Amino acid sequence: MKVTRQRNEHAKRVARNLCLANAKVVLEDLNVRGLVKNHKLAKSITDASWYNFRQWLEYFGEKFGREIIAVPPHYTSAECNNCGVRVQKSLSTRTHSCPHCGHVEQRDVNAAKVILSRVNGRGGHPQTNASGDISSTLVGRKTSRSKKRR
């Protein structure tokens, strides 16, 4: 129980700091339940307490009047943020290297830029659904329309 409480305190602190420091917080709308069914990922996902973290994020977002925006997670780690081409890679591949335009970037940095560009391209809606199901805060499922950067 002690570990659970510390984890919760940590998630709360990080979420609070994020909301204080940023007018807008954009996150990937991960399907946590779906991911946890995958046994390889289950441990890291539950350790990260993603769902708990997200609840705190939405709580502080509302409290401080910040925009919390969730975007669909589809292909965020595969897509090249420079040219939009999808580059499939395994979870262990830490570098995004685009065969189409030659863009090279750390995997998570590239994914974060893809996530941001989806919000900016769509003018995403603020999400302040602190209590509901995680899937109910999804912003626009039509990822095919976001391919205009090509």
Ligand SMILES: [Zn+2]
């Ligand atoms: Zn590229």
